[in-house]
Each structure stands twice: as C-alpha cells, then as structure tokens.
Amino acid sequence: MPMMKLMEGMLGTTRRSRRPTMVDVAREAGVALRTVSRVVNNDSTVGPELVERVRTAIAALDYRPDERARHLRLGVTGTLGAAVRQLSHVNPVLRAVERAARAADLMVLAASTEDDELLERQVVESMCRRRFDGIILEPIGADHGYLVPELAAGLSLVAVDRPVLGLDVDCVISDNVAGIRTAFAHLVGHGHHRIAYIGDDERIYTARERATAFRACAADHGGPLDGMVHTGRIEPDRIRSAVRAALGGPAPATAIVTGNATISVEVLRRLGQDSEKVAIVGFDDSELATLLRPDLTVVAQDDTAIGSMAVEMLRARIADPGRPVDRVTVPVELLRRGSGEISPIA
Amino acid sequence: MPMMKLMEGMLGTTRRSRRPTMVDVAREAGVALRTVSRVVNNDSTVGPELVERVRTAIAALDYRPDERARHLRLGVTGTLGAAVRQLSHVNPVLRAVERAARAADLMVLAASTEDDELLERQVVESMCRRRFDGIILEPIGADHGYLVPELAAGLSLVAVDRPVLGLDVDCVISDNVAGIRTAFAHLVGHGHHRIAYIGDDERIYTARERATAFRACAADHGGPLDGMVHTGRIEPDRIRSAVRAALGGPAPATAIVTGNATISVEVLRRLGQDSEKVAIVGFDDSELATLLRPDLTVVAQDDTAIGSMAVEMLRARIADPGRPVDRVTVPVELLRRGSGEISPIA
DNA sequence: GTGAAAGCGCTAACAT
C-alpha cells in the first residue's frame, strides 16, 4: 500500500519533522556551530549582537539542547542515582541527599528497589549504563556480587543505612548498637528489669544488628531473655502474638523496645489503651510519634547527617576513585517524649 | 613542577586508563564491532561460538555498554521522568506509576520539586534536556509557562493530582467535588446539620477545589457557613484555632470534614479525647487512619488507578503526539471506619 | 556472518 506509506510519511513530517539541533540554530542565526554552543553554555566570549541572534534563532526553532550528546562528549553526567527501597515512603535520608546534591549542583534521580534483590540489580546496572557519576544505594539482601564488575569498571557508590556485605565499599550507617544500648539503659534507669524487644526480620541487616545488640544488653543486665525477644516479618498477626507473649505469662515485661518505626506503630496499635501502662522506646523517629498519648520516646537517627555525609563521601569517591574506603557510623539520639519514662507498675 | 605532572599522569593511567568501548571488545575478541553490538543486544543471528568469544572479552575487559551513546543514536531513552512534590513522602500514586512503567519495560527516574515552582521548572527542563521519553508531573503553582516551548518541542507530559492550569495538557485527577459531596452527604445522613470544613491553603488547586465544593454543599443544604470553613497553610496554630472556632461559640459544629491527610492528623491531634464526640470525615486515606480511636472515615482516592492511568496516557501521548488531549477524573471512595458515623450529641 | 563508514548532537582543540 504505497498510499498508506506516503500518508504516514506526511503525517510524520507534519507533526514534527525532526528536533532542531545546534546546526539548525547555527544556520538560522547565520553563525558557526561553535558560537551556538558558546551561547548555550553562557560562554562570556561571545559578542552581544551574536548572542541576541542566536537566542532569537533558538526561540524561533524551539531548540532544546540534548544532554545525552553533551554528557557523551563530556564524559560526566552531573547526575547521582539514588536506589532506595521505596521511593514513596517517608525517607528523610533521601531528602537530605537531594538537598546536599542540589547544593553541589548535582541532579539526583531516584528509583525504587522494592526490597527486591533482582530489581535492585536492574536499577543499579541501569544507572551504571547511563553513566551516572555516582550512586547512593540502600542495599538489600545478601548477594551484591553483581557490583564487583561495576566497581571494577569505575562505579562510584556509597551505601546508606546498611553496609554492602562482603564488599569493601564506602558506607554511612547509624550506630544501631549504641541506639539499642541507650534505649535499654534508659529503661533500666527508670526501674525496668523485664524488658522485651520486638523487631523486624533478622535477615535484614539493621534488624539483625539491633536484635543482637538487644540480646547482649539483656545478657549483660542479667534480665530474662525467655520470651523477651521477638523478631520476624512485619505482619499484624505476628506483632500481636509477640506483644501478647511479652506482656503475658507469670513474669510479664514492663517495658518494650521496638525495632523500627513500622514495628512501633503496629505495637501501639495492638496495645491500644494499654500503651499507658507499659514503657516503650522505639527505634526510628516518625510523625506518628507525637500523635499518640503518651508521645513516643524514640532513638532517632540523624537523617540529615547521614544524607549529606553520603553525598560528601560520594563526591570524594568520584573525585578520587583510589582513596581508602570509608565506613562512617553516625550517632543516634534519644528523644524523651513520655512513653519511655513510665515506671514499672508491678 | 614537571615531576608532579608526570606522577599525576601516571596515577591517572594506572587507576583506569579509559573505559573500554565496543571497539576494544571487538579487538579483544577478534570480531567485528557489529558483532559485539549484536551480542550486547541479544541479537539471535550470532553464532554461539562467537557469542562466547565476545562474552569472554567483555568480562576480561570489564566492558559496560554506554547508554548515553545508545540513546543518542536510537533517539529514545526508554525512560519516564516523575517530578513529584516530595520523593520521601508517602505517595501511592508514584508507587503505581513505577509498577505500571516496569510492566511496560520503561524505567522511571524520579526527582522532588519540593513544592517550589522554580525547582519544578529546573527538574522538568533537566528531564527534557535528557530526552526522557515522557514526564509525569505533580504540578505546583500557577505559572507553567515554561512548559509551552517544551511541549512545542515535543515533550510528552501527563499531569497527576492537579491539572496544569492554563495549558491544554493531559491530566488525571481525583474527583474532588464528588468526594466532598459524598463526605457532606454522609454526615448529613447521620443527622448532622452544622458541619465544618478545615482545609489546606486555597492557593493549592486541590485545596481550592475541595473548599469550593464544600461551600456549595453547605449552601445547598442550608447549613450555616459562618465560622464553618477554615482554609490556609498547614500550621499547628492555625489548625488549633480553626478547630476551636468550629467547635466553640453558641452553635458549634457537630461534624468536621478535613481537607487532606495532613490536616486530618493535625485536627485529630488537637481534638485528643474529644475526637470521640465529633464526627470526622477526612479527605485522603493514610496509615494513620486506623491507628486512632475511632478509626478515621475517609474519602480515599484510587491511587493505583491514577498511577497506572497516568502511565497509560503518557505512553499513548508518546506514541501519538497528535492525539486529542485527555483529562481523566478518577472516582473516589468513602471508607466508613467509625469516625464519620458518630451522631450529633447536641 | 565480516569490515568500513556514516551519523546521532554535542564539546573542544585548533585554526584564523
């Protein structure tokens, strides 16, 4: 059908024959390509009249520079990738990363890994192929072998929140052990002896760190461990039975440490009105912490510090790929709000 | 210092002389450049032995394909940009967008506009210069004039949550008017006559839509309007005085409609125990809705539908830039959870 | 299947 083909071609050219390039602008303005490039990049060594001519041509043609070509030629992209667990979740670290990157005139483009190892790999590799200058990664899972060739090929990467296990890679993480110790000591200081811990799945690095630290605290303190440490996936039923187990029996816990913000919410949901009778210290701050009575005492990580530190370290890595690997631990802070200052009733 | 320069040069070449390209791989494998390209792109017309030779060479050299060049040559990038108000906030629509894009084999790269008109412009223009195939935008502010030349130059864009005012652009938004009507009617059905509205700043499109719809409902119903509609920026003090004004005076409101999730939380925070005495219907669902007693009755938007619809419309726009502009309104749903089913006390 | 070569749109030597 030659008629069809012809019509398609006509439609195509009518719609938009081709995006104009610098060459088109140069022709339109009657100047050299180099001059257009200079104007586009605000090079001061162009005469004002030519600048005007070029600007006019750009507007007339609706010319838009193509960064793909620019980046290809330049070698760098001025872009940092952020591969995080879930974009659409509250993530103050990501927020700090964006701010810090903006201050350094870098663009941050983010994507979710959805806590899926395969997806993480696809996202990171895609960012590598796009030659992002560096990547900030919230690593998930245990096997990051796919990173080895990328790193060998020159990838600059900083892990946040968790280290990349088994690989010698820059990272910036919170002091989980100190956080748990602080929470535990705080409750002990308020007279508690039977303290329970309800945490996330220990296959997750931070959850494992925190649970382990808690067990060590309890052992040091000489408190009971039986039925006091509950970890696993975050499911309402599991949390409910954990709460029941912790607060039931002949020697119920008088205080609970929760392993992260989601766990805190679920535990409070289960406790309902009883939340005034048991002391609680949560790990991670959240906007819900001050919504309930009493307000939730938490061990909060310094998100802003983590985010800006991550960008700083990434920039240093990009500038000098040979620099020694840096593993930074950021202190956490206890925020006393009421729930952790309840004395034991029994 | 010639010595310094020499050492720098040596370090530079030692560290990584140059990233290998397809040419290097071709030489290493003893095949043609064309063949490498075929192997990299999984072209089936290459003999298995050659595939193996190329794969080996790729591994030996740590070769990583450069998508910048590929995209430049191909014309398309297989990438959708998402310019949202705040990446690190809960955003179920963005989540749905990511899922839908993945299903269509498109990568989503997201950035925050921080509710800043200038930043929105920078983000969108940056995505345009990177030649993203399309952009999903949560538009802020009133002046989107900067989009005109981009659209003229061929930008495919779909607005979500709010329309791009003044521009004829695809968008998919919730049915704010129906949502407010539903909430109002629901409260009337439970015997309420004096119903207050506390909402966000009416400079924001959705806030304006909802407040206007509420005023219309109240007028139709013949209920009082004086001191019943409170809109403005989300600040604790303002919310507090709004709640006080609504519930105080000689004819206090017996029910409140809140304009969005943040407002709902703030209102509930102010009400405290009194929240059991006044009926509340919130706009927007949130995880906090089932955390408090009674659980919050809300008008929820269909985030999944909005997100997947946005991607679908964007793909259609990319495929056919000349297609008629599409403005889709997605129905909202009333979720009865208790707070909205309280009868008036007075 | 190979090999050579053009070209995507840009920047930066190197002219002038």
Add this chain to the structure above:
DNA sequence: ATGTTAGCGCTTTCAC
C-alpha cells in the same frame, strides 16, 4: 571573537 573539524560510543546501512 568566531569558524573548522575531530571525536565521544553507539547503531545501522552498505557492500562483500
């Protein structure tokens, strides 16, 4: 101060 030209790394024609 402005023009000419090579080349970034890839895909794709075009012979062979």
